[in-house]
Amino acid sequence: MATTELPLPALPEAHHEEPGGIVDYLTTVDHKKIGILYIFTAFAVFLAGGVLALVVRWELASPGLQAMGENTYNQVFTMHGTLMIFLFAAQVTTGLGNYLVPLQIGAADVAFPRANAMSYWLYLFGVLIVVSSFFVAGGPAAVAWTAYAPLSTREYFQGTGMDLWIIGLAVVGVAGILGAVNLVTTIFRMRMPGMTMFRMPLFTWGVLVNQLLILFAFPALTVVFALLFLERNFGAQFFDPTYGGSPILFQHIFWFFGHPEVYIIILPIFGIINEVIPVFSRKPLFGYRAMVFAFFGIAALSFGVWAHHMFATGLVYLPYFSIMSLLIAVPTGIKVFNWIGTMWRGSITLSTAMLMSLGFIVVFLIGGITGIFLASPPIDFAVNDTYYVVAHFHYIMVGGLLYGMFAGFYFWFPKFTGRLLSERLGRWHFATFFIGFNLTFFFQFLVGLDGMPRRIADYEIERWTSANVLSTVGAFLTGVSVLIFIWNFWVSIRRGKRAGDDPWEGNSLEWVTSSPPPSHNFHHLPEVHSERPAFDYRHRGDPELAPVKTDPERDPDRG
């Protein structure tokens, strides 16, 4: 067996306990269990946010007010956006990163296991604070997830719900920063010998760049919430023009966080796709380095484009923000073409993870292309704040995020549990999701072009009805697809096929260890000589395939 000495840190007590049990999960500092906690919590938030989305679609299926009053509707769509963007999207991938990054770089744990645990518990605490706003007088915030001042100041929106919203999200922001410090340090400092930066799996790269973005973007969020809290509760006048304050300031700080947030959400997803497509094409990732540079290109550009959300204010310098936004198409295009290059002349298996990845490419393409439209100020003037924008960012967020997330779930579930998710149910899940999703959001482009504004409980124009009905039907079909997934999870975790250590012939180190991995991750580690250590290990002794012959007798530290 080819093994190297593990770069083991001093292992905290919890590592030696047997897995399982509630007390164990409450006290754990094991990155894998914390990852699972993140994923479950985020998924619960996703289900709640999804139910709110269905409520929105129910109300919009016909003109007029049917199911609820305007205030309830405003609360529902505000909390839908809040749950999905602030409390689910970035955290579910943080969960996957928590579980997988140490495995992928051959580490026994993360750099700061206790800070990591604290980050999770702060996140949960923040979620509970936000959710508690449903139970206070006046109910939760109803100012849209962007909470533009002065609408969100006390003069225009009273109620404790809004303050709980600010406090809860600020806590979640701090949790994100703490988690990012841990994951970034882990990736820089905990890689096993031989695991150079340019041999790291692309998922780990995606998480690294995503966590770096969190480090730079979340502080802006903390700032804007701190200012808003002071404005609401202590009479500060940051956003009130009569005292020299500025409503536009709020938008600038908010979107300085808000645009990078899109890439915080999507970069780890790119990472998942980068792992899944090579495995099911049985080829190395095409253009590894270009993929890494594209990550950094996207990350760098993402801090220079925020005001494309503010073209309609008439108060930003349009040419600069337009060209910067358009240029994001270049690194994104590189990614898409490199995925095709990976599949080209490959040997493709259409597993559910692969189907989800292909679905990802198609819907992300539509989301990306319509993003180009929105980077053009004159077109943005026409469609900004209409359903066109709603459709666009749901193609990125629901399309991009969810297809990639489910691809990751089907891909790594066997590693997490030792059992495979059912591929038969997986196909049903994919089919219903693909049809339901496109039905929901494609027609929103059309009704948006026709001028239907977003965030309205009621519309008076009859010809918008048909698109809204289709959208609602699609949303409920998407709901069914999620139920199929939950059912799949439920039966597979009990009776699913045994997976073995490496059901897909994976490339990265997590496929070398057992499923689920032992508490310290590896009993033995192969040497790392390329970006596909598990592949090399599987083909060891074959001089054609493994770039360096791994010799079991050789000094393990030769690196």
Add this chain to the structure above:
Amino acid sequence: MLVAAGCTPQSVTEEGRAVYGLYNLFLYIAAVVFVVVSGLVIWSVIRYRRRDDELPKQTHGNNRLELTWTLIPTVIVLVLFVFTMQAQNKVLDQSGDADVNITATAFQWSWRFAYEGTGAEVVGSPESIPEMVVPVGQTIRVKLLSADVVHSFYVPQTLFKRQAIPGTENLFDLTFEKTGLFHGQCTQFCGLQHPDMVFRVRVVSQGEYQSWLAAETRRGAAGQPGT
């Protein structure tokens, strides 16, 4: 599929025509890109399905190819940027003098349209939809204000909108080329009755506009004791 997304409403203003043309240019290029890329995806999935256990050739990349597909999108977006700037200059051009100056004030939850230098004023409420009456073929300069929170002035068939921001004066021109009654609405979420912030733009002939303005000015003067 994307071609179906082409149903932008025809614009009713001179400024909007530039946007309409630009949108269609984007749409044609987008359709080509979408068909080519998704075609390649579908083709490779069908053509390269796994048939046996033999490992395909393990290629790691191709610098020339990768450079090509870096340069092509770069050129496309630069071209789109040039056309964007041309259209933008037309949409935002305010070099000429305006024929009609209107101060539009957004408030929770309706609109006030004041006709500068005439005393004519139209004020709406969530229950009564206000109408902004303007002459066809003339340059209307709107000075957009907000009395409380951020709103957004949007008439879909002008293919234009602009935020009304408290403490800020936002100016833009609209030159209607067609008479008719057009739907307008606030698009920036502004609180409880945001969906009720509807207004209309009534575009009429020069003569009709003059008589409407005269009647409205008289009414304004009569309605305000002391003037």
